[in-house]
Amino acid sequence: MKRGGLSFAARLNAWFAVVVILLSVALFLIAYLLLYRTVQERDREIVQAQLEVYRAWYAEGGLPSLTKRFMQQEGSGRETFFVRVLAPEGAALFASTPRETGSLNLDELNRLAPNEAFALVWRTLPAHEQRKGWLIATARLPDGSWLQVGKTTEALTALLMQFRTVFGWVALAALILGVAGGAWLARRTLAPVRQLIGTVENVIATGQMDRRMPIPQTNDEISNLARLFNDMLEKNGMLIQRMREALDNVAHDLRTPLTRLRGVAELALQSEPNAQTCRDALLDAMEESDRVLTMLNTLMDISEAETGLMKLDLQPVPLNEVVREVTELFEFVAQEKSITVTAALSPNLIVRADRNRLRQVLVNLFDNAIKYSASGGRVEISAEPRPDEVVITVRDTGDGIPAEEIPRIWERLYRGDKSRSQRGLGLGLSLVRAIINAHGGHIEVQSTVGEGSSFVLHLPKQ
Amino acid sequence: MRVLVVEDDKKIASFVARGLKEAGHVVDMADCGDDGLNHGLHNHYDVAIVDLMLPGLDGLSMIERWRAQKVKTPVIILSAKRSVDDRVKGLQVGGDDYLTKPFAFSELLARIQALIRRSSQTIEPTTLSYADLTLDLLSREVRRGGKKIELQAREFALLEYLLRNAGRVVSKTMILEHVWDYNFDPKTNVIDVLVSRLRGKVDRDFDRKLIHTMRGFGYVLKLE
Numbered sequence: 001m002k003r004g005g006l007s008f009a010a011r012l013n014a015w016f017a018v019v020v021i022l023l024s025v026a027l028f029l030i031a032y033l034l035l036y037r038t039v040q041e042r043d044r045e046i047v048q049a050q051l052e053v054y055r056a057w058y059a060e061g062g063l064p065s066l067t068k069r070f071m072q073q074e075g076s077g078r079e080t081f082f083v084r085v086l087a088p089e090g091a092a093l094f095a096s097t098p099r100e101t102g103s104l105n106l107d108e109l110n111r112l113a114p115n116e117a118f119a120l121v122w123r124t125l126p127a128h129e130q131r132k133g134w135l136i137a138t139a140r141l142p143d144g145s146w147l148q149v150g151k152t153t154e155a156l157t158a159l160l161m162q163f164r165t166v167f168g169w170v171a172l173a174a175l176i177l178g179v180a181g182g183a184w185l186a187r188r189t190l191a192p193v194r195q196l197i198g199t200v201e202n203v204i205a206t207g208q209m210d211r212r213m214p215i216p217q218t219n220d221e222i223s224n225l226a227r228l229f230n231d232m233l234e235k236n237g238m239l240i241q242r243m244r245e246a247l248d249n250v251a252h253d254l255r256t257p258l259t260r261l262r263g264v265a266e267l268a269l270q271s272e273p274n275a276q277t278c279r280d281a282l283l284d285a286m287e288e289s290d291r292v293l294t295m296l297n298t299l300m301d302i303s304e305a306e307t308g309l310m311k312l313d314l315q316p317v318p319l320n321e322v323v324r325e326v327t328e329l330f331e332f333v334a335q336e337k338s339i340t341v342t343a344a345l346s347p348n349l350i351v352r353a354d355r356n357r358l359r360q361v362l363v364n365l366f367d368n369a370i371k372y373s374a375s376g377g378r379v380e381i382s383a384e385p386r387p388d389e390v391v392i393t394v395r396d397t398g399d400g401i402p403a404e405e406i407p408r409i410w411e412r413l414y415r416g417d418k419s420r421s422q423r424g425l426g427l428g429l430s431l432v433r434a435i436i437n438a439h440g441g442h443i444e445v446q447s448t449v450g451e452g453s454s455f456v457l458h459l460p461k462q
Numbered sequence: 463m464r465v466l467v468v469e470d471d472k473k474i475a476s477f478v479a480r481g482l483k484e485a486g487h488v489v490d491m492a493d494c495g496d497d498g499l500n501h502g503l504h505n506h507y508d509v510a511i512v513d514l515m516l517p518g519l520d521g522l523s524m525i526e527r528w529r530a531q532k533v534k535t536p537v538i539i540l541s542a543k544r545s546v547d548d549r550v551k552g553l554q555v556g557g558d559d560y561l562t563k564p565f566a567f568s569e570l571l572a573r574i575q576a577l578i579r580r581s582s583q584t585i586e587p588t589t590l591s592y593a594d595l596t597l598d599l600l601s602r603e604v605r606r607g608g609k610k611i612e613l614q615a616r617e618f619a620l621l622e623y624l625l626r627n628a629g630r631v632v633s634k635t636m637i638l639e640h641v642w643d644y645n646f647d648p649k650t651n652v653i654d655v656l657v658s659r660l661r662g663k664v665d666r667d668f669d670r671k672l673i674h675t676m677r678g679f680g681y682v683l684k685l686e
Contacts, residue, residue: 283677283678286678287677287678289564290678293564297544311545311546311547313546329642329644329650329652330650330652331616332616332652332655332656332659333650333651333652333655336655336659359644363650367650423651
């Protein structure tokens with residue numbers, strides 16, 4: 001888990017913290033902007049109200065009236081507002097600034113000449129001192145001169161300042177919460193994953209395929225993953241088990257012919273040295289070794305088909321073509337025994353199968369059917385479509401299989417009483433069934449002693 | 463013919479080499495891929511027999527390098543792997559034939575002959591004949607000692623195959639491959655039956671038998 005840079009948990013944590021911080025900052029910006037605009041709006045209203053007062057005084061009797069009333073008013077107005085009256089050409093006629101004049105930069109204000117186009121012009125000027133600005137409203141008076149009223153934005157600045165400080169603390173708290181919460185969340189979310197890792201490490205280290213991980217009761221992706229993982233372990237375990245069994249079986253099945261092989265050689269060595277005896281023994285040995293090889297290959301095929309390891313090249317296969325090939329292969333063999341081979345097939349039957357394997361299946365069934373039929377018998381293959389499968393029947397008029405033997409004919413190397421006298425390994429039907437099952441189909445048999453047997457294959461169409 | 467055998471198992475290599483020498487071939491041996499590569503690059507061989515599992519450079523890579531260097535020697539691959547995929551892979555990189563271990567030497571010999579014949583591109587004869595037996599590939603007429611023999615298609619195909627390999631043993635696997643185009647052994651007696659039918663037509667009425675069963679190997683067409 002520690003391999004290669006940051007762990008997944010750390011990354012999850014970092015992402016969570018980043019998201020919390022970004023959200024806080026966005027929230028702050030919105031709140032800040034809203035607050036700023038609200039307070040500024042209020043300041044403007046105050047300034048404008050004051051401006052209206054002065055304008056009214058000016059309207060009563062011009063500048064003298066304004067100055068007179070201005071001097072008469074209570075201290076608050078003079079202390080709070082900046083007032084100036086300018087001649088139309090810009091020369092100052094009257095000016096009053098609150099005591100803290102140092103904070104208002106008049107030069108700056110002068111450089112910004114009032115614009116005639118607007119009835120009311122707002123300006124915000126930075127002050128010399130930090131954190132102080134001025135909000136100035138300029139209005140045109142009826143006689144063409146200018147009236148300017150201003151107010152420091154100190155209160156606004158202070159408020160925003162305070163807001164920023166508070167927010168700073170809140171942001172710090174959010175950050176801590178974000179990191180801690182992220183860590184907690186990551187830990188909590190990844191707990192099942194860590195458990196999974198633990199289980200896998202354990203399985204790899206000890207080879208105990210029966211270990212399972214507990215499935216969380218959450219019914220989400222993680223519990224799904226855990227369930228799938230357990231299923232996979234289960235499947236792997238079964239596969240290994242079956243392969244082990246198959247290996248045991250193969251080893252067991254090979255012992256008999258190998259013993260025979262050794263026996264042949266031993267017997268020849270014990271007898272009188274004689275070229276003909278040795279030749280015969282060597283021929284026996286060679287035939288026996290061919291048998292071992294055939295057996296091994298067939299057993300491998302059966303095991304592969306049974307464990308699902310057999311590679312099937314599944315294609316749409318025209319069944320009638322395959323049947324024709326197979327009946328043709330047995331043409332002479334059937335003729336020799338005077339056995340009639342007939343095929344009753346629906347036209348255009350298509351099955352999804354591995355062509356070679358399907359051929360192998362039919363060859364095996366035909367071989368049996370002819371082998372166990374007496375001279376003059378009949379072998380018949382028929383195939384008909386069903387809604388989602390094709391049913392192929394290979395019927396013979398042969399010896400039939402005793403009822404008590406039927407369940408055992410599919411077993412590997414099982415040979416019924418009758419079949420022992422015939423050539424063969426006792427693997428044909430096992431292979432047939434394994435291949436058909438690997439195709440997703442199944443096979444059944446009906447048989448009556450003395451009347452014959454029918455092998456019925458069910459192959460899926462798709 | 464000059465044959466290169468690239469095989470690391472000493473016993474198999476010597477048994478193959480001895481058999482090939484007895485059949486009249488000149489044999490060079492290499493016991494690893496790098497050695498085999500050099501032999502193939504510096505000498506001309508009519509055919510090479512290559513095991514796939516070799517120490518050092520493996521058989522497939524060796525064949526690939528030969529082919530990259532324009533070495534066109536026909537190659538028979540020997541392998542213990544019998545799956546269709548392995549066979550296909552072997553033929554894709556430039557092998558010309560594939561034989562699974564364990565194999566019958568007679569089969570290896572027959573496959574070598576087939577490859578040499580194919581690569582020497584001799585003009586296809588229209589008539590095959592052996593002793594007093596002739597088979598016309600165009601009119602599909604078979605005669606023995608002047609007497610016409612009627613054969614069915616499979617019988618004709620089998621006789622043609624035996625005649626092409628006259629004097630050499632052909633295995634049941636090879637017959638299945640060439641006469642029926644089956645690449646698995648169905649473990650049936652169909653070949654025995656076909657051979658006995660052919661015998662009935664070609665040999666029964668004649669004193670000198672041509673078709674012989676070689677127990678443990680297969681069949682051969684020859685005069686005793």
